[in-house]
Amino acid sequence: MADNERNDASFEEEDHRVAFIFNAPNQTLDSPQASKLSGDAHPAKRRKTTKAEQQETEQADSSRLSAAGTGTTFPVLFNGAESLEAARLRRELFERSWPVLEGRIQRVLREANTNTLDEVSSFLQQAAETETDKLTAGFIITGPNIASQDLLFEQLAERLRTAAQARFVRLRAAEAPNLKAVLKKIIRDATARTADEEEGVDVDVMTQGGRKYLDYDLEVLHVFLKNQKQQQHQRRVVVAFQDSEAFESGLLTDLTALFHSWRDRIRFDLLFGVATSVELFQARLLKSTARQLYGAQFDVVQAHSVLETVIRTAVAGTQATVRVGPALLRSLVERQQDQVAGVQMFVSSLQYAYMCHFYANPLSVLLTDAAVLQRREGGGVLQPEHIQAVRTLDSFQAEVEAAVEARQLGHAQSLLEDDDYLVARIREQGQKRREYVLQLLRSLHLVVSSGLSSASFTDLYTLALSSGIAISQASGTVPLEDAIKRVEPDEFLALTTRLLSAIHTGSPDLGLDGWAAAAEDVVLSLTDLRDEVEGLIERSKSNNSTGGPNKPRPTLKSKYSAQSRILRTTVVAQKVQLSHDSATLTDEDKAYTAAIDTLYALLHETIHCAPAITDAEHNLFLHEAWFIDTTSTSSSSSASLFRDIFVPRPGATFARALARPHDYLGCACCGRKKRKGRGDRASGPGLGTVLGTSPATAVLHQLLLETGALVNVADLWTAYSALVAKQGQSGEDGEDEDEDEDEGRKRELLVGFYRGLAELRVMGFVKGSKKKVDHVAKVKWL
Template sequence: MATSSFSRGCFVFKPSAKKKKKKKTTVDLESYFTDGCEGAESSETRFKLCLDLWNKIKTETEDLQDELNRNILDSLLQFTRKCSSTRRHGNWASQMRASEIPTAALVLGVNVPDHDITFQSLSELLRCSVTPHVASLQAKECGALKHLMKRVLERLMDAVVDDEEEEEEEKEEVQHSGAPLHKSVHCSLRALCDWYSSKTKKSSCSSSGKKRSSSAVDEHQQPPVVIIFKDLEAFNPKVLQDFILICSRYLDRLPLMFIFGIATSPSTVQRMLPHSVSSLLCIELFQSLSCTQHLTTVIDKLILTHSFPFKLNGKVMQVLVSIFLYHDFSVRNFIKGLQLALLEHFHSQPLSSLCCRKKEAQIQLQQLSAGDLDRIRQLPSFNRFLKEQEQQEQDNLQTDDTYLKEVCQKLLKGLHKYHKNYYPVLRCLHTLTSSLPRYPLGKQIRELHLICLEKNVWESEEYQSAMKLLKMLAKDELISLLQKCAEVLQPVKSKKMKNAFVQLEELLDKFKQLNAAAELAPSVEEKLTCPVKNLQKKTDLFQLQKTLLEMNESRRAKRMSPFEVLRNEAVEFVDGLVKNHLSPPESKPLYEVCYYSSSATVRRHLNATPRTSIQAALSSPYCYIQNDSLKSEDGSVSNAAPDICIAHKLHLECGRLINLYDWLEAYSTVVSAAEGNDPDPDGSGKMDEVKHARFIRAVSELEFLGFIKATKKKTDHVARLTWGGC
């Protein structure tokens, strides 16, 4: 019989094992710049500059990450190749037992957010140069052994994997619907072994027709199967133990290798695995670069350079460094904070169109509008510069726009020259003081940079202490430090730095010409020895007193040795460089163009307080939902507010213990008043089941957020965990 329906059967299809790629939600930065920002006439230019610097930060950090991880990744690749070669050539039993699984314990540190980038690079390198069979696992998706096995098979075989229970349910559904069976892979290592053997046979057959050496054939025929455990500490020890025991039984058929990602200490492996299991692993330890060294390199490449025009002031820099040191040790999050400051600077500062290279800044300066020139006149740094000028000069700068552009052109050149000289001198001062006892100016260059951003460093007690210690250095140590300073100054293309390099070279030549044996002048020696010879002669009391006074005066008048004179000259030379080039950037006119200074904005976005935000949302839902019916006064909550807001408001009016029935009655009264209904129209004392369910859900949400908890004192009560009233 004919039918109008499309189908008379029900077909069941299992979802693919591949993860669905999430659509990238990119923020429309251009609309962010054009909508609601000050100085909209230059928003397009600022957007382009911001995007260029954003991309530069991204590429620089990616290249830096690859460069820093190169040694550890090369070591891991060499380890996997060595283990694979040992297994292929039959030397496996001589170097390790046949039941041992080669395992690389990769200690990455506690900067967990940065681990994904490292493992991503490692997986790509392994797939390109060692083996196509690589599976990366996370603990959150491997709660049980069957889940762990399923994830391994799915990522290695690229197929749908079913366990027994799911397979039986699927068969029943398919038989009931009359649909054809959907092929899937059984969740076991035996299926993985069969798949691997079929893969290697195919590769050997395809390579048999090609002319190449037998070693190359073997290399492609039996690649290892690498399983990466990204966060070893988070895995269930029992699940991990069972998986290792199962894998050891199939090691003769499957060339397995493990890579453990460890955040804390290598002893984690012994703590999680008993000896009977850990003895099945042949573990080799690999130590990655510390996150603090990584941060130092990032700061050195992105912040302590004149080629990157965007700068951070001392407070913003301190916020980002503090979040790194006291919260997550994540260089990735530090870079995100830098990008946030970059975005906020170009959005909130209309004059940020001048935050670019010197030639581009000169062009942008000539295109400034009258409004932008008025903004320049209102800058605090420009006002300080204006007060230092004569009255006629002040009038010209206030009234003549063309003359203002000419002066600003000189000021921008001076700002770029300041940055070009600031960073080499900063590195020289750090080189000289980073090895001094107790590190008076800090051990890391970022600490010295923060001091220089906040005040005149030469006025601090720490600087004076450092200069005194420099005047006590030995000759070899001082010459070595000065040579390092010369290496810093030599490549800088600046007239002042070239002159400083020439003076430093002259000082080093003088040090080389000194004779270490002639530290005392002959005249000084004669003054010291002649009175002593006179004491051996027969003399009276008056003559003895006169001789002793001469000896005392000669000691006081002792001249410094040539090395001490030259050492003081070198320290004075460094002191002059510091005073000339390490003044704070806030002392320079137009510094606001390049420096972002809103530390409160960065702290609010990066170091959020969720508890305060949740309480504000529950107390004032109108600020978040933007519904006119939720407007209220005197801190009260509208009866049309969400259920959790009403329950939160009522719980603030209770004491330490809250009676759930009284709380429910009060909630029902408020909700019924909002709906315009009588809370108990029949007078039977029964409550609407829907309201009851809504109340239970609101209470459960408050318990989940930590506002209340269950108590054993009274069965129908809950304990309040917050202070104060409404």
């Protein structure tokens, strides 16, 4: 305590200032830093659940090195053995891989809104030309996520400023408590000049002819717009209500009425961001207000489809250097849906995954060019530690085991013993990874463009990563077999055409180029099949026409098609005869059946992909270097890392700190009796291990847990002093203290009690109660 006081003195003057510029003191840091340099990792941290273990230990060990060393690189891993070059390389790799993706994502996000933007601006343009005595209002249905509205309105502002030469004012309900404030904001924003405009009008606008306008007088705006010696339509002001549901309806009514009355002088156009529906929104307005509006409704691309595109681009696309594993991706997508989070949140999580990977995984250097992947002696970056680390990997073990099983003992032995051999394998790995990803994406692309599977891309992608792609009906993960076999002749043609064009053009979203050259035989067979079936259709048609009207036959069919098993009903001499139709396959039908079989075989061959990691067999060698997943590393820690980093659970954290201070402090005094009896896992906060020696706040919190909703502070004090005093005495000394000392001790306890109570109040656990004297009310049940 005393120490703290003294240390505090160093920056005491700054304490009471609202804000100040921090000037680094010349003297080195005090105690924490010093002990950091000497001290080992504290035991308490091992139990912290919030960080991935791997990352945690690595950082812990390395931070001192980075603190001492160069500022901009990543900390040195391998317990400090990693070379600075390797660390720098990791940083470079990160800086090379993430911004590319980010740029693409931003483009996707902006493009998603283009349609809406076009519609809105053309609507406003049209409205400007038509003469009406109503206010133009655009209702933009944004969906429930207000976080994503920002980008949309930003783009709108940009667009309308340039295209429509209008002043754009964005309003949010939080900034607009009342009419006056709204008007002030509108006037301020509308008269604020953009960078290229000339300055200096402001003052004389505000004080025209010696009189000063009130800053919420729309006359200011009027005068300002008049002074802008430009075209007529410069007088337009677009007011956008971003979250119009959050506005008070009275305020909206007032504003609309006001704008309407100013129509002859200033032309206001309104835009409403509507989260629910226009009907609901209209129901909140007065009829008379609604009558003053003339509007149109615009839909924004819904969040989930935007998310899908982002995933295609940034997660699945070829540009992504690091693969986000299925479990992590699924949890991220689920979070998006559960918490109605914006796409931005997903992007941030993705970025964070990249950051973690390059920051804390020393093997991420393996993602660099093969040329650099030399052993250090050969001028590369690979150190003995890297090689050693590779040998500890699961995928390495799987590789060796597979080699042994395949009786390639030489290969296995070399992997284990020969460093150069291993380095060569490592160098090959980049190519293998690219091949794998390409195969994966091509297969996926074919599945998607075949149009036979109804699953969303995200589902398909996670499925492909976790269990591979195979289309056979019985065992495949994407059972397309039946769908292919039951295909109609016309559909058959369309399908082959779609597949062919998919192969030719690739997918710009995924960053996948056409691979017709690489898959020449596939293209050839597909074309052949298509031609053949075309011919068959022709022939069966001509057969039909020649066959005469007495044999009305359906067109081409296969033995798989549903009609083949149809029951025929024939009335012969007034008796009904039932007969199966199966025997009536013509030669063309048989040929068509064969074509379908060929197609299936071809697709079965083409569309397949091994899972990235499942078990020992399907463990891609060195996938650890480019794969981030929750299951691949330690089971759940990295999932919880992601959850807690973005969506904290402060309640649980505080409750834990107060209920089991030993978890954090790791002190000798409070840890004695911990974890006994039932429920020792992270369980109810009631089961704390708080003893008298624990911090006062923890003791009080514990006592508070045991009380009812209303707490008598006098009794609380009695209980507290009894609990703590007992502890203190048994710990300190057995001698009987005289009155004064006892009293002194009491006051010390009281100080602790005060502090605990004050902290609990500040943290919002208790509040004052007027019900009884010296009582407080409990406000938090954690």
